[in-house]
Amino acid sequence: MKVTVLTGGVGGARFLRGVVDVLHPGDVTAVVNVGDDVEVLGLAVSPDVDSVVYALAGLADEERGWGRADETWNALDSAAAFGGESWFRLGDRDVGLHLVRTQALRAGEPLSAVTARLAAAAGIETAVLPATDDRLRTWIETPSGTFSFQEWFVARGHRDPVKRVRFEGSADARPAPGVLDALLEADAILIAPSNPFVSIGPILAVERIRRALERRRVTAIAVSPLIGGRAVKGPAADMLRRLQGGTTPAHVGESYSGLIDALVFDEADAAGTDAVSALGVRPIVTHTLMRDGASRRRLAEAALDAVAVA
Numbered sequence: 634m635k636v637t638v639l640t641g642g643v644g645g646a647r648f649l650r651g652v653v654d655v656l657h658p659g660d661v662t663a664v665v666n667v668g669d670d671v672e673v674l675g676l677a678v679s680p681d682v683d684s685v686v687y688a689l690a691g692l693a694d695e696e697r698g699w700g701r702a703d704e705t706w707n708a709l710d711s712a713a714a715f716g717g718e719s720w721f722r723l724g725d726r727d728v729g730l731h732l733v734r735t736q737a738l739r740a741g742e743p744l745s746a747v748t749a750r751l752a753a754a755a756g757i758e759t760a761v762l763p764a765t766d767d768r769l770r771t772w773i774e775t776p777s778g779t780f781s782f783q784e785w786f787v788a789r790g791h792r793d794p795v796k797r798v799r800f801e802g803s804a805d806a807r808p809a810p811g812v813l814d815a816l817l818e819a820d821a822i823l824i825a826p827s828n829p830f831v832s833i834g835p836i837l838a839v840e841r842i843r844r845a846l847e848r849r850r851v852t853a854i855a856v857s858p859l860i861g862g863r864a865v866k867g868p869a870a871d872m873l874r875r876l877q878g879g880t881t882p883a884h885v886g887e888s889y890s891g892l893i894d895a896l897v898f899d900e901a902d903a904a905g906t907d908a909v910s911a912l913g914v915r916p917i918v919t920h921t922l923m924r925d926g927a928s929r930r931r932l933a934e935a936a937l938d939a940v941a942v943a
C-alpha cells in the first residue's frame with residue numbers, strides 16, 4: 634500500500650515514524666509544511682522539514698522534542714557573544730544542515746531538490762517533499778499585532794491569542810514536484826496529528842493541493858492532535874477554541890471539512906463520537922498518545938485499518 638502523509642514538524646514526524654515502521658518506508662511520501670520556514674543568521678531554516686528528516690533518520694532528540702540528539706550550542710553562543718540574534722535555537726549539528734540548504738538555495742536549487750538530497754544523504758527511503766518550492770509564509774494576527782510564525786511561536790512563546798492565520802504567497806504557490814502525483818497515486822491519504830491551522834493549514838493553502846484532496850478517489854484519514862480536549866504540546870487546543878469554537882473531535886473534523894473520510898481520536902474524547910459521525914466522517918476511537926515505538930506503530934495501524942474498511 635502506498636500512502637501520502639500531510640505533516641507538520643514534531644507531532645507529525647512522530648506519527649510518520651509509526652507509518653514507515655508499519656509499511657515499507659519507500660511506499661510512504663511525506664508532504665511537509667513550509668509555512669514555518671525562517672531565515673536565522675542568514676541561514677535558511679525549514680523547521681518542519683528538518684523535524685521529519687531528523688525523525689526518519691533516527692537523529693532526532695526525543696527528550697527535547699525538537700532538533701538533533703547529542704546537540705551542542707557553541708555556534709549560537711558565539712554568535713550571541715558577537716551581538717548576533719539568538720532567539721531561535723540552532724544547534725551546532727543542526728547548523729551543518731542549514732549551511733548545505735542555504736548554499737543550495739542561493740545557487741538556485743529548489744527547496745524540494747535540496748531536501749531530496751539531504752534526505753538521501755541521511756539514508757531516508759521515504760520521499761520527503763516540501764508542500765511547495767514557492768515562498769509561502771504563515772503570519773499570525775493577534776490583538777498585539779501581526780507576527781511572522783516563528784516570532785509569534787518562538788520569540789513570543791505563542792502567548793498572544795490568535796485572531797486569524799494568514800498564508801503569505803499561497804495564492805501563487807504551486808505544489809512542489811511530486812506532490813500532486815503522490816496525492817493522486819496514493820492508496821490512502823493521511824493527515825498527521827499536527828496542528829490543523831499552522832502545520833496542515835499552510836499545506837492546504839496551496840490551492841491545487843486542497844483541490845486534489847477535495848477530489849480524492851481514495852480514503853483520507855486525519856489523526857487528531859488533541860487528547861482529552863488538550864494538545865499534547867503547543868497551541869492547537871487554544872487555536873481550535875478560538876478559530877473553530879471548541880476542542881471536541883468534531884471541531885477537529887470541521888477544520889478538515891470536505892477533505893477527510895475518517896478521523897482518529899483518543900478514547901478520552903469518546904463522548905464526541907456521534908458528533909463526528911454527524912459530519913459524515915467515520916470516527917475511529919483509540920489510544921493516540923505516541924510514547925514510544927510501539928504506541929507510534931499502533932496509532933499508524935489504527936489509521937491504516939480505516940483504509941481497509943472505509
Ligand code: GDP
Nearest residue numbers: 641642643644645827828832858864865869923
Ligand atoms: P510542529 O510543527 O513541530 O509544531 O509539530 P506538529 O504540528 O506536527 O505537531 C504538533 C501537534 O502534535 C500538537 O498539537 C500536539 O498536540 C500533537 N501531538 C504531539 N504528540 C502527540 C501524540 O503523541 N499524540 C497525538 N494525538 N498528538 C500529538
Ligand code: CA
Nearest residue numbers: 641642669681
Ligand atoms: Ca511547525
